[in-house]
Amino acid sequence: MHVSSSLGIPLSVLDLAPVPEGSSPGDALRNSLDLAPRVERLGFERYWVAEHHNMPGIASSAPAVLLAHIASVTSTMRIGSGGVMLPNHSSLVIAEQFGMLEALHPGRVDLGLGRAPGTDQLTARALRRTHVPGRDADDFPDQLVQLFGYFDGQWPANHPYASITATPGLGNRPTIWMLGSSDYGAEVAGYLGLPYSFAHHFMAANTMAAVRTYRDSFRPSAVLDAPYLMLGVSVVCAETDESAQWLAGSGLLSFVRLRSGRPGRFPSPEDAAAHTYSPFEQALLDDRASSQIVGDPATVKAGLAELVERTGANELMITTMVHAHGERVRSYELVAGVTGLEPRVEERAPAVGAH
Numbered sequence: 001m002h003v004s005s006s007l008g009i010p011l012s013v014l015d016l017a018p019v020p021e022g023s024s025p026g027d028a029l030r031n032s033l034d035l036a037p038r039v040e041r042l043g044f045e046r047y048w049v050a051e052h053h054n055m056p057g058i059a060s061s062a063p064a065v066l067l068a069h070i071a072s073v074t075s076t077m078r079i080g081s082g083g084v085m086l087p088n089h090s091s092l093v094i095a096e097q098f099g100m101l102e103a104l105h106p107g108r109v110d111l112g113l114g115r116a117p118g119t120d121q122l123t124a125r126a127l128r129r130t131h132v133p134g135r136d137a138d139d140f141p142d143q144l145v146q147l148f149g150y151f152d153g154q155w156p157a158n159h160p161y162a163s164i165t166a167t168p169g170l171g172n173r174p175t176i177w178m179l180g181s182s183d184y185g186a187e188v189a190g191y192l193g194l195p196y197s198f199a200h201h202f203m204a205a206n207t208m209a210a211v212r213t214y215r216d217s218f219r220p221s222a223v224l225d226a227p228y229l230m231l232g233v234s235v236v237c238a239e240t241d242e243s244a245q246w247l248a249g250s251g252l253l254s255f256v257r258l259r260s261g262r263p264g265r266f267p268s269p270e271d272a273a274a275h276t277y278s279p280f281e282q283a284l285l286d287d288r289a290s291s292q293i294v295g296d297p298a299t300v301k302a303g304l305a306e307l308v309e310r311t312g313a314n315e316l317m318i319t320t321m322v323h324a325h326g327e328r329v330r331s332y333e334l335v336a337g338v339t340g341l342e343p344r345v346e347e348r349a350p351a352v353g354a355h
Contacts, residue, residue: 006340007301007308007316010045013332014082014201014232014319017049017059017066021265021323028059029066031325036070039332040077043341046110047074048082048317053119053127057254057266064097071105076344080110082197082232082317083179085118088127091143092166095150099169109174112197113147115140115185144188147176176223177230182206186214193221200307201234201319204291211311230315233307234292236322237334241295247331248294249273251321255288256281268323297338304339 005011015035019028036047049066052058060066063081070079079101084094094111102109117124149155150166151173178189178196181203189196196214200207211229218227234251238244249272257264260281277285293303304316320331336343 005043007305009308009313010315011043011335011339011341012046012048012078012230012315012317013039013044014048014050014317015060016052016319016321018266018321019057019059020325021267021271023265025059029069031328032060032066033069033073034325035329035332036077036079037073038329039336040074041344042332042336043343044077044332044336045315046078046080046317048080048110048112050082051085051088051114051118053088053117054123055119055258055263057258057264064101067101067109068104071101071108076108078108078110078175079105080174080177081112083112083114083177085114085116086143086147087115087140088117088124091146092150092161092164092169095147095166095169098174099151099166099172102172102174103168106172110177111174112177112179113144114179116181141188144192180210183210183213186210187217190214190217190227191219193219193224195224195228195230197230197232197317200231201291202232202288207231207311228314229311230317231307231311231313232317232319233304235300235304235318235320235331235335236292236294237297237300237320237331237338238327239296239334241299244294244296244299244331246273247322247327248289248292250323251292252285252288254321256284259284266321266323297334300335301338 015032017028017032019025039047047070049060049063051061051063053061063084067079086094098109098111145156146161149159149161150169153170155162176194178185178194179199180186181199186196198207198210214229215227236244236248238247246269249269250267253267253272253275293300307313318335320328322328322331
């Protein structure tokens, strides 16, 4: 574990690869490849990307592919999925993909698993070769059994897939996390003794209930002796409170458009300031804004400290959604500075070659 911040815990990064208006998905992905080594040098613990589909403003639809590129431009920071939406995939495919990442970058890979589709129901159906109404969520425990079997070679008696070898998954198990925005993921994480990442950044009303469920249901495992809780938190930091609020307007308008069924590319702060919100949209905006931490460095540090104090989180994963890539980089720089992250000594990533 890397050196903690002045908050007493590590800080990490969640990158949704936002696609700003006026740019392309390729630009967004290249921005991710620019951001990752920067936050590694700043001292952030891990760098996760999230699976989303049918969202024109988010380019991170294939986490394993993007993570392979992120790994190639970093050397010590952990990389991972926040998360892979397991019902969208065969467990065998995920074991092969993330086993390959772990084999190439041993000890650096996290596999965060989610139960939601990460998209609308029509797109979720399009992602899957077969669809049985009402069965997708119910299959999640079976998918976990399969995934663990492929990684570890341990199967329930007479399991039909026990003879399958996932190469290079077998013997190359990454660190597995459960993700969630409700009690379900918290309970599964606790029961299995896995680290748990809660989506406070978009489901803040459920945070404390999920935290309690995770801790109450936790059983020590070969992975963890005690619960390990990470919270995703939305942060926009700038030199002044006013500047930060201005920049954060883009994310609020993007959220309102998404919840209103009108997803698009990530808007500019000028478009956000010019938008006239309906009463319905204003209610969405007010709820979303209440869970964000936005302001100058002192304001942000106070907000992060309060969240840690209230939840007892072991780690915070910061996601920053602003229109300009340079402003996003600057926000992470300011957060690192005000929380006292210890910069990493720059290291070259080892070459991946034949042995």
